[in-house]
Amino acid sequence: MARVGEWGFKALEYTPDQIRKMEESVRIRKAAEPVELIRLVKALKKELSREVVVELPQPLKLKITNEIVERLKTLRPKANVTEQRG
Structure with missing residues (x-):
């Protein structure tokens, strides 16, 4: 109620x-x-x-950056995901 x-x-x-x-x-x-x-x-x-x-040391950052740039240079313009992962 x-x-x-x-x-x-x-x-x-x-x-x-x-x-x-x-x-x-x-x-x-x-x-x-x-x-x-x-x-x-x-x-x-x-x-x-x-x-x-975690701050990476400058030489390591540079090495990683260079590896990425080189990897990107070797990819075909229309590479698929499997090719990109290598």
């Missing part, structure tokens, strides 16, 4: 049996939560969200 509260909102009244069933439902849902899994997922998200920036 609904009644209007002091601020004009409708408030529902529940029987003791309905309240007991709601409380039991909440308890069952809480007990069924995979708490350890949730904790591990949160920890993993936190770990993966950290940015790890």
Whole structure:
């Protein structure tokens, strides 16, 4: 049954049996939560969200750049993906 509260909102009244069933439902849902899994997922998200920036030495950057340029020069203009991967 609904009644209007002091601020004009409708408030529902529940029987003791309905309240007991709601409380039991909440308890069952809480007990069924995979708490350890949730904790591990949160920890993993936190770990993966950290940015790890590795600065390559200039000679290594230059070597990689040159290798890429040479590789691109050897590709046919319309090379397919398989040919590009070599």
